[in-house]
Amino acid sequence: MLSKKAKYAVKALLALAERGGEEPMRIADLARQEQIPQKFLEAILLSLRNHGMLQSRKGKGGGYLLGRDPKAIYLGQIVRLFDGPLAPVPCASQTAYVRCQDCQDEATCGVRLAMKDVRDATARILDGTSLSSLRRRVERLTPARARRG
Amino acid sequence: MLSKKAKYAVKALLALAERGGEEPMRIADLARQEQIPQKFLEAILLSLRNHGMLQSRKGKGGGYLLGRDPKAIYLGQIVRLFDGPLAPVPCASQTAYVRCQDCQDEATCGVRLAMKDVRDATARILDGTSLSSLRRRVERLTPARARRG
DNA sequence: ATATACTCTAGTTATTAGATAGACTATATC
DNA sequence: GATATAGTCTATCTAATAACTAGAGTATAT
Numbered sequence: 001m002l003s004k005k006a007k008y009a010v011k012a013l014l015a016l017a018e019r020g021g022e023e024p025m026r027i028a029d030l031a032r033q034e035q036i037p038q039k040f041l042e043a044i045l046l047s048l049r050n051h052g053m054l055q056s057r058k059g060k061g062g063g064y065l066l067g068r069d070p071k072a073i074y075l076g077q078i079v080r081l082f083d084g085p086l087a088p089v090p091c092a093s094q095t096a097y098v099r100c101q102d103c104q105d106e107a108t109c110g111v112r113l114a115m116k117d118v119r120d121a122t123a124r125i126l127d128g129t130s131l132s133s134l135r136r137r138v139e140r141l142t143p144a145r146a147r148r149g
Numbered sequence: 150m151l152s153k154k155a156k157y158a159v160k161a162l163l164a165l166a167e168r169g170g171e172e173p174m175r176i177a178d179l180a181r182q183e184q185i186p187q188k189f190l191e192a193i194l195l196s197l198r199n200h201g202m203l204q205s206r207k208g209k210g211g212g213y214l215l216g217r218d219p220k221a222i223y224l225g226q227i228v229r230l231f232d233g234p235l236a237p238v239p240c241a242s243q244t245a246y247v248r249c250q251d252c253q254d255e256a257t258c259g260v261r262l263a264m265k266d267v268r269d270a271t272a273r274i275l276d277g278t279s280l281s282s283l284r285r286r287v288e289r290l291t292p293a294r295a296r297r298g
Numbered sequence: 299a300t301a302t303a304c305t306c307t308a309g310t311t312a313t314t315a316g317a318t319a320g321a322c323t324a325t326a327t328c
Numbered sequence: 329g330a331t332a333t334a335g336t337c338t339a340t341c342t343a344a345t346a347a348c349t350a351g352a353g354t355a356t357a358t
Binding site for chain 2: 001002007010011014034035036075088089101102103104107108109110111113114115117118121122124125126129134135137138141142
């Protein structure tokens with residue numbers, strides 16, 4: 001399951017990517033636009049900032065903007081930041097391997113074999129999808145009238 | 150994350166598949182062999198039985214055995230039974246779709262698009278892996294000396 | 299009969315997700 | 329340099345759930 005935190009983070013980043021440019025967006029506006037509880041969003045944005053995916057400006061005219069090129073922000077990073085490793089089981093994780101206590105012989109554990117496949121497939125997708133590539137996909141699906149309006 | 154329940158279920162089923170045949174295996178033996186808390190395992194096995202993946206025999210000489218051909222028991226069924234839909238987000242589920250409350254336009258939601266890909270990839274793996282195919286994979290990895298021993 | 303072994307109901311405990319409150323700090327602008 | 333603006337930080341709170349446990353009940357083989 002994707003946590004709300006991770007989901008909100010992706011939504012917020014996508015919104016900021018869509019906006020683009022140098023104009024920061026206020027938390028309150030982001031929260032309203034994306035239907036996210038503001039105080040909850042604040043913590044999420046802060047965390048994204050502390051990991052370089054966002055930058056912030058205080059005071060009047062302040063707010064948040066992307067911390068780097070949206071081509072270089074991948075869903076995998078976002079999801080790992082909030083939800084931990086992608087693997088369904090710690091012993092199948094590439095980035096945060098942990099041995100299982102139960103498990104006679106890890107090398108021939110069926111659960112691990114299957115879950116490693118799931119992890120790999122998930123990582124291929126999430127580490128292969130950047131904010132900008134996801135934006136492009138969304139754009140292609142958006143009806144022309146909605147884009148004009 | 151895969152729950153312990155789902156993990157134990159797969160391990161138990163795999164052990165019973167390996168055993169094969171008509172001889173039932175006692176809960177206590179299964180629990181010891183697979184390092185699973187017995188009372189916890191009891192509930193899991195019962196659930197698997199109630200969904201046709203196992204059958205049971207009471208009394209002396211009783212225990213559990215597979216409810217059908219291991220070629221027809223897929224990881225996807227097991228995981229869904231204990232952990233619910235495979236999709237990381239309910240709006241991306243094929244088998245248990247639920248709309249999100251937040252979400253202006255579902256058709257162009259970036260989160261949903263990406264998570265649908267993850268779901269599809271996961272389903273392709275788990276619904277494509279049966280107990281017997283997984284067993285075969287494990288066997289191929291088992292060193293010859295372990296098989297002889 | 300009786301021992302065996304599964305079945306069922308009802309807990310317990312610890313952790314975490316999701317959200318909220320409020321004080322604090324930096325900055326733009328007049 | 330006062331003041332409004334807007335992000336930053338700490339501390340909680342609550343409800344839900346995962347993981348596990350206890351114990352009485354029921355069916356079956358011998």
